[in-house]
Amino acid sequence: MSKHRPLPWHTENERINVWDELGCLVARVMLHRDTPEKWEETMCTADFIVRACNAHDDLLEACEQLLALLPEAASPYWPSYYRGHPTVTNAEAAIAKAKGRDHEQ
Secondary structure: OOOOOOOOOEEOOOOOEEEOOOOOEEEEOOOOOOOHHHHHHHHHHHHHHHHHHHHHHHHHHHHHHHHHOOHHHHOOOOOOOOOOOHHHHHHHHHHHHHOOOOOOO
């Protein structure tokens, strides 16, 4: 995976621009119509980008640690009771998506 701008990211003032910790512009959320509703949606989108990116590494690590707690993770000989369980499948899919492998089978 390629390097990205340093975290944490944040918004300032008009809250449609996303900045990195060094003050460099990372992203600008475009406002298509200048109405109060669209302005609020644009600000919420920029805030969502910031929250998602800033939480990415912590969420990925938490999912990996939770899966590592399963008994079969400790031993390949453990019965695969958890394999195929919806929660495990969702966690594995989230990990793959976070690592950019969600298109692989």
